[in-house]
Amino acid sequence: MALAGFDELFQLASQVSAPVGVAAAGGDDPTVLEALADACVRGWVQPILCGSENRIRELADRLSVDLGLFRIIDSEQPAEAAVEAIHRGDAKLLMKGQISTPSLMKAVLHSERGLRSGKTICQIVLMEIPRDDRRFLMADTGITIVPTTQQLSEIIDASVELASSIGVASPCVGLMAATEKVTDAMPETHLAAELQKHRGDEDTFTISGPLSFDVAYSQDAGEKKRLSGGDIGVVEVMVFPNLLSANLTVKALMYAADCQFGGVLKGVECPVAFMSRADDVPTRLRSLALALTQVAMNP
Numbered sequence: 001m002a003l004a005g006f007d008e009l010f011q012l013a014s015q016v017s018a019p020v021g022v023a024a025a026g027g028d029d030p031t032v033l034e035a036l037a038d039a040c041v042r043g044w045v046q047p048i049l050c051g052s053e054n055r056i057r058e059l060a061d062r063l064s065v066d067l068g069l070f071r072i073i074d075s076e077q078p079a080e081a082a083v084e085a086i087h088r089g090d091a092k093l094l095m096k097g098q099i100s101t102p103s104l105m106k107a108v109l110h111s112e113r114g115l116r117s118g119k120t121i122c123q124i125v126l127m128e129i130p131r132d133d134r135r136f137l138m139a140d141t142g143i144t145i146v147p148t149t150q151q152l153s154e155i156i157d158a159s160v161e162l163a164s165s166i167g168v169a170s171p172c173v174g175l176m177a178a179t180e181k182v183t184d185a186m187p188e189t190h191l192a193a194e195l196q197k198h199r200g201d202e203d204t205f206t207i208s209g210p211l212s213f214d215v216a217y218s219q220d221a222g223e224k225k226r227l228s229g230g231d232i233g234v235v236e237v238m239v240f241p242n243l244l245s246a247n248l249t250v251k252a253l254m255y256a257a258d259c260q261f262g263g264v265l266k267g268v269e270c271p272v273a274f275m276s277r278a279d280d281v282p283t284r285l286r287s288l289a290l291a292l293t294q295v296a297m298n299p
Contacts (some may be wrong), residue, residue, distance in 0.1 A: 003135040003236055004166040005128050006260050009289040013044045018296055022273070022288070023048045023092055025104055026053035026083035026097030027072070033065045035284035036095075039103065040069045044292060048073060048079040048091055051098070070133035079107035083115055086270050092295050095273040095288065101142065108268060120144065120154035123274055124162055125250050126290055128260040134217065137163055137237045141263070149277040151210075152195060152239065158266035159237045160205045165168075165293050174216040174235035175209025175247065181225060182210065189243035206231060213238075213249065264288030264294060271295055 004012070019040070025031055027049025033056070034298045036047040049056055060067045071090075075081035079099055085091045095117070096104055108115045123142030139159045144151055156173055163171040175192035181229035183190045192209035209232035219233030238257040240246035253259055262283060265272035271294035273287040 001167050002133075003168050003171075004128070004138070004284050005135055006126075006262065006289065009166065009293065010042075010287070011037075013289045013292045014042055016044060018293065019043055019046045020092050020292060021046045021048065021085075022093040023050060023082035023085040023091040023097050024097040025050050025079040025107070026099035026277075027051040027078065028059060029098035030059055030063055031281045031284055032095070032097040032277060033059055033063060034281045035288065036067050037069060038281070038285060044092075044288065045093070047064070047071070048082070048085050049097075049277060050085070052076070052077040060063060065283060068282055072256060077107075079104045080110075080113070083107045083110070083113065086115065091270075093271050093273065093291055095266075095284075095290075095291075096149075096275065098277055099205075100277070105143070108265075108272075115269040117267055117269050119211050119267040120151040122155045122158055123263050123265055123266060124159055124168070125226055125263040126286075127250070127253060129253075129257060130260070131258055131277040135268070136235060138246060138250050139237070140238070141237055141244065141250045143147070143265070145243045147242070149191065149194060152241070153265065154193070154238055156195070156205075156207070156237070162264070162266060162294070163205075163237055165232075166290075168236055169204075171205050171236040172231040172234055173205050173207040173237040173239060174211040174231060175207065175248075176213065176216065176240045177210030180210055180225070186210075188245075191241055205237075209266055211235065212220070215230075220246070260286060262288075262290045264291045266294075 022045045028051040122140035124139040189210040216235035263275045265274045271291040273291040
């Protein structure tokens with residue numbers, strides 16, 4: 001079986017027994033308001049908007065968004081307000097809105113009032129390329145700049161857990177690099193070889209690396225390079241050695257490929273719909289649908 005696509009995730013989100021409370025950190029944004037209004041109509045969520053109430057109301061009036069669907073928490077510290085809504089039990093899902101990643105993470109990582117779980121926090125993006133009928137996860141595309149071996153192991157675990165929750169119980173994990181050969185000139189290739197030891201239960205997932213993107217993505221590329229192996233061209237989880245390579249790759253696909261994508265944070269006490277402040281409404285909806293698949297895993 002393949003990873004679920006966003007059409008299927010939308011169907012699953014529409015089957016929730018009751019709308020899920022979601023706290024949006026930075027609700028004074030047109031795409032946040034429109035996406036959450038759409039998600040409300042679909043029966044997915046009950047939104048709490050955290051941020052400047054004046055700006056939220058001005059935007060809603062301009063966009064003809066019915067604020068009767070929302071609860072507003074007027075706050076100059078929207079991330080802290082959203083995290084507090086999670087702690088009170090008013091929401092089970094956090095959403096990054098019009099707020100920078102450092103500002104959101106400051107609230108999430110607060111030693112006393114945050115949402116630390118003790119695990120490595122990472123952003124995982126579900127990428128869908130309709131042209132090739134190809135879907136795969138990419139991690140960590142947004143948080144840890146240079147993860148340690150232990151952090152990468154936990155990122156692998158989080159990605160495998162997400163893959164399992166959306167359709168693939170035993171995913172193929174690819175450890176990404178610029179070449180398939182271990183070489184001293186590229187330390188990340190040695191890191192990939194070391195992470196091969198991170199197999200755990202081999203019935204849970206397979207792991208290969210180092211792998212270049214073309215070989216992880218395309219069987220044709222593997223054949224042309226005369227490479228063989230069960231993961232060639234069918235990798236469902238791409239784990240990158242650092243934030244630079246992951247972020248450049250995911251954003252290149254976002255802007256240059258005909259694709260659909262959405263992202264979540266893992267390693268936090270609650271699911272987090274997490275992408276860029278530059279997101280459009282469909283991307284925010286896709287991120288919400290992906291995050292909703294994790295709510296049942298965080299009762």
